[in-house]
Amino acid sequence: MTKDTEIIMTYLKSILSACLLVLLLGMSAEAQITEKAEFGKFAITNATIHTVTNGVVENGTVLINGEKITEVGTNINIPSGYKQIDGSGKHVYPGFIDAGTQLGLQEIGAVAVTNDQAELGDFNPHVRAFTAINPSSVNIPVTRVNGVTNVISMPVSGRLAGKGTLIDLYGYSPDSMAVKPNAAIHLNWPTSKKGGWWDDRSDKEVEKEYKEDLKKLDDFISRAQFYEKMMTDFQNNPDNKEQPDKDKKMQAMREVVQGEVPVIISVDAKSDILDVIEWTKNYPEMQFILAGVRDGWRVADEIAEAGLPCLVSTLYTPERDYDNYQRPYQNPGKLHAAGVKVAIATGGVENVRNAPYHAGFAANYGLGQQEALKAITINAAEIFGVEDKLGSIEAGKQANLFIADGDPFEPMNHITDVFIRGNKIPMVSRHIQLYEQYLDRGAKTN
Incomplete structure (x- = not known):
C-alpha cells in the first residue's frame, strides 16, 4: 500500500467514524x-x-x-x-448517591470520541470531570428513574487521574448540575501483585516497579507541598514584588495537600491496602478515602483503626478462586462491623442504575437494611462533606x-x-x- 493510499484510507476511516457518531447521537x-x-x-x-x-x-x-x-x-x-x-x-x-462512577463522562465504550474519562500521562491533578460532564447523556435518565439522584463522576486513567465532581442527575449544563465541582481527586494505587497469569515479570521486577511507582508518587506530592508553601508565603507577604512561576498541575494540587479536597485511593488487594494505610500516615494534613477494597473484609480492623472511609460495591466475583462466593456481598457488612464508614460506589456508567441492588445485597449479607440505606445516602454525603444538603x-x-x-x-x-x-x-x-x-x-x- 502506497503512502497516498494510506492517507486516503485514514481519511475515509475518519469520515466513517464521524458518520457513525452522528448516527449514534441521532439514535x-x-x-x-x-x-x-x-x-x-x-x-x-x-x-x-x-x-x-x-x-x-x-x-x-x-x-x-x-x-x-x-x-x-x-x-x-x-x-x-x-x-x-x-x-x-x-x-x-x-435520593440515592453513587459515590464512584464515570456517569456523564462516557457514553459508548467502543466509540472513542464519546469517552472523556481518561487522559494521557500519569499525573493529571488539573483534569476536572466537572468540565467534561455531558448533561444529555442517555445513561442519566436511565439511572435517575431508579432512585439515584446524585453521583460522584471521576476520571480513571493514570496514577493521579484527576478530580471527580459530585453532581445532581438533572440539569442543562455542568454548572446547573454541580453540587461540589471538585469533590475529590482520584489516585490509582500501584499494585505490588502481578497482573495475572499473563504477567511474566519476576517477583523482583514486580517489587522494583512497585517501589519506583511509589517513589514517583511521593516525589510528586513533595513537589506539590513545596509549591503550596511557596505560594502561601508569597500571598501572605505583601512586600513580595515578584510572583513565583505558576504550574497548573501544582496549582491544582494546592487544595489537595491542604486537606480541602480528599484523595480517593482505588486499591483492592490485602497487602496493597495495608501499604496504603501506612503510606497515608506520611501525610497527616491530607484527607483519604479508600475505594474498591475488595479485600477489605480481610483487614477491616486495620482500616477502621486508620479512620479511613470506604467506597464499596457488591456485584463482582471474589478476588480469589478459593474465596466463598458470598465475600463480595459480605464485604460492606464486615467493614461496618469493624467500625468503618461505608458508602456504595458501583464504579460504572450504564449500570449505575443498579446501585440500589449493590446496597440490597449488602443489606442481606450482614450490613442490614438501615445501614445499607445509610451507605447509599447519608454516609456518602458525610464522606464528601455535603451532609447539610443531601x-x-x-x-x-x-x-x-x-x-x-x-x-x-x-x-x-x-x-x-x-x-x-x-x-x-x-x-x-x-x-x-x-x-x-x-x-x-x-x-x-x-
Missing part, C-alpha cells in the same frame, strides 16, 4: 426525554417517610418549596398553592428524594416519582421507551 436523541420537569410547590401526603437521620415517619407529609424541603412530619397544614401527591401505601426515601429527608435540605411502592433494594419495586433539586423529573428513560415500544409487539386488536 440517542430520538430516545431521549421529551417531557419537561415540573418545578414549584409540592406536598407528598399520607406516606411512610424514611428520613434516614430521624427515623421513619408513618402517615407523614413532606413539603417541597422550590429547591428545598421545607417541612417533614405529621399533621402538617398544607398551604394553598401546593400540588398534592397522595403517598398512601407508598414510601419516600432520600443524604436525608430534613427541612432545609435540597429536595432530592423519590417515592416508591415498596423496598427500593428489590428489583420488583416500582418508583413512581423522583425529585431532584425540587424538580419533579419525568419518569421516562430510554429503557422505559424501548420497553413500551416492544411491549405486546405484533399483538392484534379488533
Whole structure:
C-alpha cells in the first residue's frame, strides 16, 4: 500500500467514524426525554417517610418549596398553592448517591470520541470531570428513574487521574448540575501483585516497579507541598514584588495537600491496602478515602483503626478462586462491623442504575437494611462533606428524594416519582421507551 493510499484510507476511516457518531447521537436523541420537569410547590401526603437521620415517619407529609424541603412530619397544614401527591401505601426515601462512577463522562465504550474519562500521562491533578460532564447523556435518565439522584463522576486513567465532581442527575449544563465541582481527586494505587497469569515479570521486577511507582508518587506530592508553601508565603507577604512561576498541575494540587479536597485511593488487594494505610500516615494534613477494597473484609480492623472511609460495591466475583462466593456481598457488612464508614460506589456508567441492588445485597449479607440505606445516602454525603444538603429527608435540605411502592433494594419495586433539586423529573428513560415500544409487539386488536 502506497503512502497516498494510506492517507486516503485514514481519511475515509475518519469520515466513517464521524458518520457513525452522528448516527449514534441521532439514535440517542430520538430516545431521549421529551417531557419537561415540573418545578414549584409540592406536598407528598399520607406516606411512610424514611428520613434516614430521624427515623421513619408513618402517615407523614413532606413539603417541597422550590429547591428545598421545607417541612417533614405529621399533621402538617398544607398551604394553598401546593400540588398534592397522595403517598398512601407508598414510601419516600432520600435520593440515592453513587459515590464512584464515570456517569456523564462516557457514553459508548467502543466509540472513542464519546469517552472523556481518561487522559494521557500519569499525573493529571488539573483534569476536572466537572468540565467534561455531558448533561444529555442517555445513561442519566436511565439511572435517575431508579432512585439515584446524585453521583460522584471521576476520571480513571493514570496514577493521579484527576478530580471527580459530585453532581445532581438533572440539569442543562455542568454548572446547573454541580453540587461540589471538585469533590475529590482520584489516585490509582500501584499494585505490588502481578497482573495475572499473563504477567511474566519476576517477583523482583514486580517489587522494583512497585517501589519506583511509589517513589514517583511521593516525589510528586513533595513537589506539590513545596509549591503550596511557596505560594502561601508569597500571598501572605505583601512586600513580595515578584510572583513565583505558576504550574497548573501544582496549582491544582494546592487544595489537595491542604486537606480541602480528599484523595480517593482505588486499591483492592490485602497487602496493597495495608501499604496504603501506612503510606497515608506520611501525610497527616491530607484527607483519604479508600475505594474498591475488595479485600477489605480481610483487614477491616486495620482500616477502621486508620479512620479511613470506604467506597464499596457488591456485584463482582471474589478476588480469589478459593474465596466463598458470598465475600463480595459480605464485604460492606464486615467493614461496618469493624467500625468503618461505608458508602456504595458501583464504579460504572450504564449500570449505575443498579446501585440500589449493590446496597440490597449488602443489606442481606450482614450490613442490614438501615445501614445499607445509610451507605447509599447519608454516609456518602458525610464522606464528601455535603451532609447539610443531601443524604436525608430534613427541612432545609435540597429536595432530592423519590417515592416508591415498596423496598427500593428489590428489583420488583416500582418508583413512581423522583425529585431532584425540587424538580419533579419525568419518569421516562430510554429503557422505559424501548420497553413500551416492544411491549405486546405484533399483538392484534379488533
